[in-house]
Amino acid sequence: MTETCPYQAKAEPTPTPELPLPMRRNGFDPTPELLALRDQERISRTTTPFGETAWLITRYEDVKTALSEPTLFSNAGPVPGFDQASDAQRAVATGNLLTYDPPDHTRLRRMLTGQFTVRRMRDLTPRVEQIVESHLQAMERRGAPTDLVADFALPVPSLVICELLGVPWDERDEFLHRSNKQMDLRLPEQERLTLLAELHGYLAGLVARARRDPGDDLLGLLIREHSTDLTTEELTGIALLLLVAGHETTANMLALGTLALLRHPDQLALVRDDPAAVNPAVEELMRWLSVVHTGVQRTAATDFEFAGVRMRAGDAVVLAFPSANRDHALVDDPDRLDITRGAPGHLGFGHGVHHCLGAPLARLEMRVAFPALLRRFPTLALAKPDDEIAFRSYNAVYGLESLPVTW
Known part of the structure; x- marks a missing residue:
């Protein structure tokens, strides 16, 4: 593979940008500034990580409406951060x-939907359980302390998505290394373009x-059928x-969710001991943590x-x-983590x-x-x-740099 980047950056690398308000x-x-903006101004102007001015929508009902109206709020515009005419x-x-x-x-989407059905998730469950078990066994063998991000939260969904895409075993480490770094907005533009x-x-x-x-993985199935x-x-x-969405979000949810439960031991005990508590816990953690800051711009x-x-x-x-997932319009007492409520509609x-x-796969994992x-x-x-835990603030998906744990 060439070491030079065929894509041309728009400009010379710039210093680390100031974090935009929603990040x-x-x-x-x-x-508090973002929540105050939601409660007082509803919609305002903001600056994106790439220096563009944009409208910032902050309330639950408004965000939900915007997501429901593709004829007004289009996803098909230029991807920010890249020259519109570039290969990138x-x-x-x-x-x-x-x-x-x-x-x-x-x-x-119609071609892909069949790969994420309830039946397909049932078929995948034994393999996901094997992957989880093998990493837990490896952690136990190595002994404490260990970094839960590096040894569990990241490799579990990474291995699942690599198997789904048919990435050969001996190519996975380098493959995932490029993917993980490419999401870091602190990197100079040219380096991200190269990655x-x-x-x-x-x-x-x-x-x-x-x-x-064509194999039995997702790419093979798509090629055979379409x-x-x-x-x-x-x-x-x-x-x-699928690579980015299929492992970055779940990996960060596993790390952040574990830290959240460690800070709420009564709720941790429910997830550990009561199988009926697990599904609603996952939904509430998705709402409360909101690892995706803004999604696609x-x-x-039209006017x-x-x-x-x-x-x-x-x-x-x-x-x-x-801010939308912490809106009183969605749940009562939205800043409190309560895994028993399940957060329907988050x-x-x-x-x-x-x-x-890929929501069914993320939920399964x-x-x-x-x-x-x-x-x-x-x-x-x-x-x-606890106060020394470092968060990944500049990543496009919120998470933890590491999570040292013992037992």
Whole structure:
């Protein structure tokens, strides 16, 4: 693989950007400034990580409505951070469901939906349980202390998605290394573009191999069933989306969720000891943690008025999931973690036509991993002071740098 980047950056690398308002957190919580904006102004102007000005939508009902109206709030605009005419822009957008509107979105999603059905998740459950068990056994053999991010939260969903995509075993470490780093907004633009080029090139090669010899993995199944309906570029984009969405979010949920439960020992005990408590716990953790800050930046598709604000065609629009999921319009006492309520209607997996395709897989992994971890290590505890835990503030998906634990 070439060491030079075929994509051209828009500008020279810039210093680490200031965190945009919807990415700012106080530990688990959105900052008071974001919550005050939601309660007082509803919609305002903000600056994105790439220096663009955008409308910021903060309330639950408004965010839900925006997610439900692709004819007004389009996902098909240019992907921020890349020159609109560049190879990088095309690589990120082609085949990526999150950058399509209906009917193109509908065409691609219909081909993928069958891979994430309830029946398919039942078939995958034994393998997910094996993967979780093998990592717990390895942690136990190595002994405490250990980093739960590196030894459990990250490798479990990473291995699941690699198997789903058919990534050969001996290529997985390097493959995932590029993926993890590419999400870090602190990296200079040129470095992120290089990582994207390498990752996209690898996935294009994976698709080419699957076309020559389709296996039983997702790419192989798509090629056998829809070979003439999907271009190689679309298949590569689908693989890129599933890779990022399929392991980054779940990995960060496993780490953050474990820390949240350690800080709420009574609720941890419920997840550990009561099988009926696990499903609602996963939903409440998705709401309360909101690991996806804003999701895909949207574009106003036409001139229209929304929530008292006049938007113009082409305006950038950002949806603040942390504030929306902590809105009183969704649940009572929204800043309190309560795993018994289940948080029906939360936006942790989005809503509408772009509701997360892989949500059933993410739920499956969390439903298996959380209780298995807590049962294996019933005395699980932090191995360093709580106030020294470092959060991944500049990552596109919120999480932890590491989580040292003992038992």
